[in-house]
Amino acid sequence: xxxxxxxxxxxxxxxxxxxxxxxxxxxxxxxxxxxxxxxxxxxxxxxxxxxxxxxxxxxxxxxxxxxxxxxxxxxxxxxxxxxxxxxxxxxxxxxxxxxxxxxxxxxxxxxxxxxxxxxxxxxxxxxxxxxxxxxxxxxxxxx
Amino acid sequence: xxxxxxxxxxxxxxxxxxxxxxxxxxxxxxxxxxxxxxxxxxxxxxxxxxxxxxxxxxxxxxxxxxxxxxxxxxxxxxxxxxxxxxxxxxxxxxxxxxxxxxxxxxxxxxxx
Numbered sequence: 001x002x003x004x005x006x007x008x009x010x011x012x013x014x015x016x017x018x019x020x021x022x023x024x025x026x027x028x029x030x031x032x033x034x035x036x037x038x039x040x041x042x043x044x045x046x047x048x049x050x051x052x053x054x055x056x057x058x059x060x061x062x063x064x065x066x067x068x069x070x071x072x073x074x075x076x077x078x079x080x081x082x083x084x085x086x087x088x089x090x091x092x093x094x095x096x097x098x099x100x101x102x103x104x105x106x107x108x109x110x111x112x113x114x115x116x117x118x119x120x121x122x123x124x125x126x127x128x129x130x131x132x133x134x135x136x137x138x139x140x141x142x143x
Numbered sequence: 144x145x146x147x148x149x150x151x152x153x154x155x156x157x158x159x160x161x162x163x164x165x166x167x168x169x170x171x172x173x174x175x176x177x178x179x180x181x182x183x184x185x186x187x188x189x190x191x192x193x194x195x196x197x198x199x200x201x202x203x204x205x206x207x208x209x210x211x212x213x214x215x216x217x218x219x220x221x222x223x224x225x226x227x228x229x230x231x232x233x234x235x236x237x238x239x240x241x242x243x244x245x246x247x248x249x250x251x252x253x254x255x
Contacts, residue, residue, distance in 0.1 A: 022201040029205070043207060047181055050205050054198075094182075107194045107202075110178035119182075 006070045007035075013053050013078075015062025018106060024065045025050035028076075035069065041140060045074055048120040048138050051113045052078040058103050059083065060134065074140040084130035092118065144168055144253050146210050146233055149189060152251050153237035153244055155212060158219070159228040166209045166233070170254035173214075173245045177202040184208070189253075191244055195219060200227050200234075209233060214241045 009031060011024035029046040037045075049065065056063040060082020068075040085091050091098075091114050099109025118124045123139040147164035150157055157164065168188035174180050175194045180202050184190075188209045192199055195217055203211050210233040213219060218236050219227075227234045237244055249255065 019197050022198065022205070026201065026204060039207070043205070047205050050201070051181060106196055107175060107177035107192075107198060110176050112178040112182045116178070116182050 006068055008069070009067040011065040011067075013056050013062045013065055013080075015057050015060065018057055021054050021057040022050050023053075025053055028065075028067055031067075032074070037074070037142070041074070041142065044120040045076065045138075045140050048117045048140075049076050049078070051116045051120075052076070052136060052138070054108055055113050056080045056082070058099050058108065063133075072142055074142060076138040076140075077135065078138075079133065079135045081133040084132055084134055085126065085128040086130055088126055088128060144248075144251070146189075148251070149210065149212070149248065149253070150235055152247050153212060153235070153239060155235040155237040157233065157235045159224050159234040160231060161233075163209065163231065163233050168209060168253070171245070171248055173241050175241075180206065187254075189248075191241060191248075193217060193241055195223075197223055197226055199223075200230060200232060203232055204230055210235070212237055212244060214239060214244050 014020050025046050028049055032042040060080035063080030066077045090096050094115045095111040097109050097111035103109040121138040122141045125137040128134040146166045170187040171189035172184050172187040173191040175192055177198055184206045190203050190208050191212045191214055193214050213236045216238045
């Protein structure tokens with residue numbers, strides 16, 4: 001990759017189909033392998049993004065995921081037009097969840113999504129407005 | 144431990160990717176909560192679960208896990224089997240419960 005050259009990739013996350021949630025993260029994982037990133041970084045990016053995708057499907061009827069890559073940083077931006085997060089500090093606590101029981105029956109909604117995204121990334125920024133939507137930026141340092 | 148040995152210990156039926164039975168796993172995770180798998184798994188290559196939906200396979204892919212064991216004799220749909228086959232993940236089903244399957248593998252030295 002040439003210096004300062006930024007690559008970008010766009011993915012739509014379908015909110016109507018829980019089965020397909022995570023498809024974009026699988027694509028990102030493949031892309032990062034092809035671009036030669038380390039398995040450890042690739043894994044961290046894919047897991048954090050997968051949690052974000054699941055959240056968008058559970059809470060926000062889908063959204064978009066954009067990936068920006070340069071030689072120093074991998075940046076993932078997840079954006080939705082869902083209900084927004086009322087209390088971000090509460091949502092960041094492990095175990096806090098507003099997911100319905102049918103989602104728990106599918107193996108998610110344990111209140112680990114946002115904490116996981118924070119733990120696996122180097123920086124996480126949440127911009128959320130109730131009734132408007134949520135945008136989450138995840139940054140991962142390369143190397 | 145070789146994946147083939149896991150199948151032997153659990154008397155399991157291998158459903159997908161039988162070419163990959165010579166793969167090695169050094170530890171395992173037993174959970175029906177994929178959120179917890181995503182939070183706590185480090186280098187466990189084997190997932191034991193009673194949960195039955197395609198997100199189990201996607202979770203395993205994210206965590207670089209090689210093998211999924213379905214407990215209590217559960218058999219995934221053909222669609223799920225095809226998904227795992229195409230993703231290079233060994234899937235098997237065992238008659239044992241989660242508790243007994245984990246116990247048998249631990250007793251045999253997995254994760255110790």
